[in-house]
Amino acid sequence: MSHFNIPIGRRTLIKAGVALGASQVIGAPFIVTALGEEPVKIGMVNPLTGVLSALAQSEVDGARYAEAEINKNGGILGRQVQLLVEDSANDVGTGVQKTSKLIDRDKVAVILGDVNSGIAYAMSQVTSEKKVFHIVPGGHTDPITGTNCKWNVFRVCNTTTMDAAAITPELVKRFGKKWFFITPDYAYGHTLEDAFIKQLKKLGGTFEGDYLPINNTDFSATLIKAKGYKPNVLLNNMGGLTQINCMKQFTQFGMQKEMALGGALFELETVKALQPDAQAGWWDMEWWWNQPDVPEVVKFVKDYRAATKKTPSARDWFGYVSMHTVRLAAAKANSLDGPKLAMAVEDLxxxxxxxxxxxxxxxxxxxxxxxxxxxxGEVHPPKSGPDDVFTIAGRVPGEQAAGSVADTGCKMVHPA
Incomplete structure (x- = not known):
């Protein structure tokens, strides 16, 4: 994919150089021409190392693909786009530091990130203070667009409330309402489990569970506890590599014969990393590549595979949508000013x-x-190809799963 990493052509740079050289002789107007050729810089901060790295990489891949597509079609406001990617290393302090660097030193117009909800929230405090438009492609915790919502922050992926509301009735209907949670002990895990409990209680359910570190490796004690509880459903709320380890140990214990599996997210990257007997359960997909009745999806998947040699996941789609949102907002606002971009995306x-x-x-x-x-729908071992690991059973509209704006606790305040 290296050809996607050259967003500004050599010819453009030469032209800019010639214009700058000439301006020293002829006068200032030529500098304006050269600056017009400056790329629109978009900064992305994501955990490219650590347990969430596979998910983060897919978001970067989707953003890179969009970068190439946008540049091929004339850029943003007539300028080429340059995506600058930084690794948050799944660490809040690093994420904040990289965000500040991209804004202050690299002069990006927009920030994207982070997969880790805790980092995304910390980044949003920097971006709102500096009045920079910020899209969270894949950090799910509710407060980002709820109680901690900010005028400059928009989110592509679902809230944890949306994901829990969509799948809970299906799991209860199919398997029953006695559940056991295995949940990561950070912002995302806590809001996700809270959302599930709220939905489950409405349906008269009972539950037990454990909070474990985001990078936990040994699940034996928790799985023994789950076995003893005898739930109808085990909800594996872990993410990335940690979810993979948990699934492997779940199947080693032979627990798939004793209880159903399910939850909010079991993402394509994770499913594909597991052996067939762990490719199971009923889950949400926040976007899915196999939609044969939607011609735009069929074309996108074909083109994406040709360019990147991979099938796009929901994470690739998050990155893709984030970049195109910037393009659409800039065209509508005719500006890269943070407050103007934010106003342009409301109800876009x-x-x-x-x-x-x-x-x-x-x-x-x-x-x-x-x-x-x-x-x-249901996750299963591959059917017609290595990526055919999920069958859609239904679609829940986002508006229905999200509840009202009042329910989120968001009180949107725009800058004066």
């Missing part, structure tokens, strides 16, 4: 070739949350 509807799914997909003005479909 994604065109079909970006939404890549049926129905109306928009950023809700009240809380800046994207309202896509949530695909619910």
């Amino acid at each position: 509807e994604l065109p079909p070739e970006v939404a890549l799914q049926p129905g109306k997909v928009r950023y809700r003005a009240g809380d800046h949350e994207l309202m896509p479909n949530i695909f619910i």
Whole structure:
């Protein structure tokens, strides 16, 4: 994919250099021409090392693909786009430091990130203070577009409330309402489990569970506890590499014969990293590549595979949508000014070739949350190809799963 890493052509640089050279002789107007050729810089901060790295890399891949596509079609406001990627290393302090560097030193117009919700929230404090437009492609914790919502922050992935609301009725209907949670002990895990408990209690369910470190490796004590509880469903809320380790140990214990598996997210990157007997359960997919009735999706998947040699996951789609949102916002606002971009995205509807799914997909003005479909269904070993590991059983509209803006606790305040 190295050809995606050259967003500004050599010819452009030569032209800019010639203009600058000439300006020293002729006078200032030529500098304006040269600066017009400056790329629009977009900064992305994601955990490219650590347990969430596979998910983070897919978001970068999707953003890189969009970068090439946007540049091929004239850029943003007539300028080429340059995506600058930094590794947060799954660490809050590093994420904040990289965000400040991208804004202050690299002069990016927009920030994207982070997969880790805790880092995304810390980054949003920097971006709102510096009045920089910020998209969170894949950090799910509710407060980002809820109680801690900010005028400059928009989110592509679902809230934990949306993911829990979409799958809970399906799990209860199919398997029962006695559940055991294995949940990561950080922002995402706590809001996700809280959302599930709220939904489960409405349906008269009972539960038990454990909070474990985000990078936990040994699940034996928790799995023994789960076995003893005899739940109908085990909810594996871990993410990335940690979820893989948990699934492996779950199947080694032979527990798939004793209880159903399910939860919010079991992502394509994670499913593919596991052996067939661990490719199971009922889950949400926040976007899915196999939508044969949607021509835009069929074309996108074909083109994406040709360019990147991989099938796009929801994470690739998050990165792709984030970049195109910047393009659409800049065109609508005719500006890269943070407050103007933010106003342009409120209630912005994604065109079909970006939404890549049926129905109306928009950023809700009240809380800046994207309202896509949530695909619910069953994970299984590959059928017609290595990526055919999920069958859609239904689609839940984002608006239905999200509840009202008032429910989120967001009180949006725009800068004066």
